Amino acid sequence: MGKTGLKLTLSLFGLLLILAIAGSLWISSESVLSQNLQKEAPLFGLLIGTEELTQPSQLKLIALARYAPKTRDLDLLSIPINTKLGIPGQSNKKINEIFSLAYKQSNFNQEFSSRELIRVVEWLLFSKSKTFHPKISFFLKMDYKNLGKLVNSLGGSRSWQEEFREELFSDKEKKSFFLEGLSWFKDGNYRVSSNLNKLEKFLLFFEMKDLSQKEIRFFRLPGILKEDAWLPLPEEIQTTVQLLSARGQENQLTGFKQSFLSKNSTIKLAVWNASNRKNKAWEAAQILRKEGFDVMQWGNYSSFQKRSWVLDYKGDPSKARELKKLLFFPELEILTQVQSNSLVDMDLILGEDYDSD
Known part of the structure; x- marks a missing residue:
């Protein structure tokens, strides 16, 4: 390699290094996700599965994710898409109906409909709590099959086969099946819509990719199935929220x-x-x-x-x-x-x- 080529290589390397440092500094100062990871404070995110990213109004599954960096604990709370809500002004609509309506009224804006879904989930889970009001800071939306692979890959275990996911989110009989070890991270053929930038997604996936089975807990939103709707049980929901907020401190409650x-x-x-x-x-x-x-x-x-x-x-x-x-x-x-x-x-x-x- 000549001197000119060497200088060019060094210049490119220096530029990339400067960009990497600048990106890291920006993430540290502006990113809620990065700040929480540094402070080892719990992170709350919403996993959203749709039929396809090209048809994002067809909601298939929802799960609240709570991750504690300090203890590396992950809680996943599934919320049935047919959950009927009593939000003022929403006429007792189901959660999938609210999501679809927001998507259409926003002129098919994926981020707007996802943020509306976050607002609805925060109201459902935390509005009646006297002490616990966390903010859901990010969402990850993808087609629901790849979302199941993502959840499975986090624990490296057989965790959410399609039938199990359908049971969790559509509330049929109590059935459960298990994956046969699909590896989402080895399969790069996926698309994600999120309010996280690429560096934040990398930080998140890198942080969580080696979780073990014992560090993951699965919850389902308490409720009863009546006709075609899942009716939430407020008192049981508050107990579930209490469990999420005090993981590892249950004996102190x-x-x-x-x-x-x-x-x-x-x-x-x-x-x-x-x-x-x-x-x-x-x-x-x-x-x-x-x-x-x-x-x-x-x-x-x-x-x-x-x-x-x-x-x-x-x-x-x-x-x-x-x-x-x-x-x-x-x-x-x-x-x-x-x-x-x-x-x-x-x-x-x-x-x-x-x-x-």
Whole structure:
């Protein structure tokens, strides 16, 4: 390489270095995401799945993401798209209807409709809270299949197969399936619409790409299905919000465990066999009873499941993890849907992966 070529290379390198430094300084001073990462303060974002980015009015799924950089904990709260809201002036519209209307009224502006969705979710979750009013600072919108791959890649585990995502967000029967290890980061064929710039997206993905299964919790918005609408339960939503705001500090919440979780150490549960093998629920029930669990019901599940999972009604996933140890599960997904009037603390669904022999 001649002197001229060397000078040109050094000049380009110097220019890139200056741009990188300038970009980093700008992100540090202007970016809420960067500031929160530096301060190790929790981040709140909204994951939005649409049919396609070319048809962004067709909402398919919504999830609130809360990430704590200090402890590297990630909470994902799914919000059914047919959730009916009582926002003043919105005539009890469903959340997908509000989103579609905002998209059309804004002359098909994706960012405007996404920010309107953020406003609606903040109202739904935080408007009745006396102490907890976080701001959702960013959104990531993509087609819902790639969004499922993104969620799966965060934990490097089998976490959100399409059927599971459909169940989480459309509120059919309680079903759960699991991915077979798709790797979203290795597949560059995706498109993302976001209010984050490229450097911020890089920071976010780099920060979260190595999360382990135990650092991720799944929640579903508490509610009941009536006809074609998901009707939110305000008190249970506030309990869920409390769990999100105090992760790792549950024991410090005044009266929380005494008033909402079981008042004694006995864990009440129902056990369901979702495999093709007979008597698995009964066998597991006998094992758990010997260990002090109060198994109130057992039987066959409504559908076949490849993998076992737990539906937690009381907001204490640590109890479900005890089941994993006692029954030697290789993996055990936990989905929390707070339900204060449930007779049991959790449902244990035994899939084909459970072997009691």
